[in-house]
Amino acid sequence: MGRQLRQKRIIVLLVLLLLAGLILLTRLYWLQLIRGPDLAQAAVFQRSLRHIYTTGRGQILDRFGRSLTDTRFETVLVAFMPVLGEEARQTLAPAGLTGTEPVRIFRGLAPADIRRWLAGGTAGLAALSQETRYGPQSLAPHVTGYVQRREITHTRPRYREVTYLPFGGLEQTFHEELSGGRPPALAATIDGRGRLIYGLGLRHTRENDPRRPYNIVTTIDSRIQAAAERLGARHLTSGAIIVLEPESGDLLALASFPSFDSAGLHHGISRQEFATLQANPHQPFVNKALAAYPPGSVFKVVLAAAALERNLPDEPLYCSGATLVGEREVSCYQGRPHGQLGMTRALALSCNAYFIRLGQRLGRETVLDFAVRFGFARRVGLPLPGEDAGRLPTLAELPYLGDLANTSLGQGLVEATPLQVARLLAVAANNGLDLPPRLVQAVTDRQGRTVRRYAVLRRTRVVSPATARQLRSMLSEVVQSGTARDAASPHLDIAGKSGTAQSGRRDPPVYSWFAGLAERGNERLVMVIFAEQPRDLSASAIFRLLAEEALPRRR
Numbered sequence: 374m375g376r377q378l379r380q381k382r383i384i385v386l387l388v389l390l391l392l393a394g395l396i397l398l399t400r401l402y403w404l405q406l407i408r409g410p411d412l413a414q415a416a417v418f419q420r421s422l423r424h425i426y427t428t429g430r431g432q433i434l435d436r437f438g439r440s441l442t443d444t445r446f447e448t449v450l451v452a453f454m455p456v457l458g459e460e461a462r463q464t465l466a467p468a469g470l471t472g473t474e475p476v477r478i479f480r481g482l483a484p485a486d487i488r489r490w491l492a493g494g495t496a497g498l499a500a501l502s503q504e505t506r507y508g509p510q511s512l513a514p515h516v517t518g519y520v521q522r523r524e525i526t527h528t529r530p531r532y533r534e535v536t537y538l539p540f541g542g543l544e545q546t547f548h549e550e551l552s553g554g555r556p557p558a559l560a561a562t563i564d565g566r567g568r569l570i571y572g573l574g575l576r577h578t579r580e581n582d583p584r585r586p587y588n589i590v591t592t593i594d595s596r597i598q599a600a601a602e603r604l605g606a607r608h609l610t611s612g613a614i615i616v617l618e619p620e621s622g623d624l625l626a627l628a629s630f631p632s633f634d635s636a637g638l639h640h641g642i643s644r645q646e647f648a649t650l651q652a653n654p655h656q657p658f659v660n661k662a663l664a665a666y667p668p669g670s671v672f673k674v675v676l677a678a679a680a681l682e683r684n685l686p687d688e689p690l691y692c693s694g695a696t697l698v699g700e701r702e703v704s705c706y707q708g709r710p711h712g713q714l715g716m717t718r719a720l721a722l723s724c725n726a727y728f729i730r731l732g733q734r735l736g737r738e739t740v741l742d743f744a745v746r747f748g749f750a751r752r753v754g755l756p757l758p759g760e761d762a763g764r765l766p767t768l769a770e771l772p773y774l775g776d777l778a779n780t781s782l783g784q785g786l787v788e789a790t791p792l793q794v795a796r797l798l799a800v801a802a803n804n805g806l807d808l809p810p811r812l813v814q815a816v817t818d819r820q821g822r823t824v825r826r827y828a829v830l831r832r833t834r835v836v837s838p839a840t841a842r843q844l845r846s847m848l849s850e851v852v853q854s855g856t857a858r859d860a861a862s863p864h865l866d867i868a869g870k871s872g873t874a875q876s877g878r879r880d881p882p883v884y885s886w887f888a889g890l891a892e893r894g895n896e897r898l899v900m901v902i903f904a905e906q907p908r909d910l911s912a913s914a915i916f917r918l919l920a921e922e923a924l925p926r927r928r
Contacts, residue, residue, distance in 0.1 A: 430553065436623070439595045442506055444505065448503070453476055453497040518540055523538055589816060592812055608909060609915070611905040612903045614915075618899075619798075619808070620897070664761050665763040668794055678844055685735065694709055705723075714727060723856050815827060846868075852889070867917065885903075893925055
């Protein structure tokens with residue numbers, strides 16, 4: 374009995390020893406193989422003073438490979454303050470090498486001075502190429518977004534980190550691709566008292582991925598984008614301009630006004646300056662090309678297309694300048710009578726009375742069905758944050774003829790983005806085919822090889838080619854003899870639709886639109902001018918100026 378008890382105790386002891394050994398081996402495996410790299414890095418951090426920096430983000434390029442951010446590089450001087458000797462401090466004092474930060478960055482120094490200081494063999498100094506993300510020729514800030522440069526000094530472990538925080542646009546959507554993975558570091562090896570260990574010098578550590586950071590290739594044409602921004606800044610206090618290639622759906626320009634200074638936000642502005650920007654009633658950070666507004670009479674294009682597609686007989690109407698809807702009288706523009714007119718003339722003169730009756734003849738279901746076909750109340754899906762879906766009323770929200778009348782005139786519960794309006798006109802330009810707009814073509818590596826491609830999306834039929842041809846002819850009359858005669862150009866064939874919509878505000882009381890198609894030879898562009906608050910020219914006049922500058926297209 375005693376012998377069996379001793380044997381059991383020995384077995385239990387052996388099992389416990391075996392378990393303890395397994396636990397130790399497991400712990401050793403965890404520390405050496407799983408946590409080993411992290412612990413080794415921590416050990417290096419404890420005996421080094423580090424400056425973590427960025428070698429530059431990937432580029433955001435236009436369709437021809439030109440940088441939209443106008444990124445530039447400058448050589449900066451990096452000083453590891455704790456390891457600089459007193460003699461070096463006195464020699465470099467004119468450069469402003471004072472302060473308590475462990476690592477300091479000095480910009481704007483003459484290259485000759487940097488070479489002279491480095492040639493002296495001073496310990497604790499190094500030169501790095503530093504990115505200036507947004508140059509004076511940068512374009513499309515509401516497309517690119519912006520990044521804020523942050524320089525953070527850490528005490529435990531001791532290192533200085535330069536990083537970028539993305540805000541809006543492609544900078545935010547493609548931050549992982551543009552950032553290039555783990556940033557490199559410049560390190561000085563120090564002893565326990567923070568003194569440089571001579572002979573080891575400064576060392577670089579960096580991730581060995583020659584393909585990163587990636588670049589984003591957009592569909593933007595920088596020449597047309599620059600023209601849109603210049604005209605918009607001159608003639609629009611607030612609004613948006615879109616230029617689209619109808620055959621491919623490629624967006625050649627997307628501009629919102631007022632704009633903001635990407636370079637200033639990149640390097641940092643004061644809280645007061647940022648608060649002033651945010652308090653601006655014209656909202657410079659809002660991308661108005663993707664925000665929803667009442668489209669007004671531009672929506673009449675949908676009703677005209679529906680009537681043509683459904684082969685609805687064109688019943689002439691006599692317009693006396695107003696029409697009675699229920700107990701409410703709805704006036705045409707300035708109460709001006711249009712006399713006897715059919716659909717072509719009614720669209721040219723934007724006759725409210727005619728299109729209110731046309732909406733009644735089509736019926737609520739048909740009006741809403743064709744609006745959905747043309748892409749209203751649906752996000753296009755651009756890789757940009759903040760795109761509004763717009764709005765259409767439901768059948769339940771149209772119980773009365775007055776509600777249908779408001780919808781037929783593009784007001785009431787109807788809202789659309791300038792991008793959706795461009796899509797509407799592109800269907801007419803594309804013989805009735807819908808091709809969703811595209812902003813990004815590809816993601817490429819540093820060698821220019823394609824990492825990811827964004828193909829042109831499949832076209833879907835919205836209306837017949839015959840309907841599209843008739844629609845273009847009617848839109849041409851709007852420019853030749855209708856409400857948008859200041860869009861007419863002796864050099865181009867222009868067709869389109871103007872529109873105004875009540876804003877619900879005192880200033881401005883109305884929004885102004887012109888959406889159209891400009892052609893010269895075999896080249897065609899769909900353009901939308903949205904004036905939330907114009908300055909001196911009408912939306913249709915701005916359209917003509919931009920069309921004459923954009924066509925013919927040139928690289």
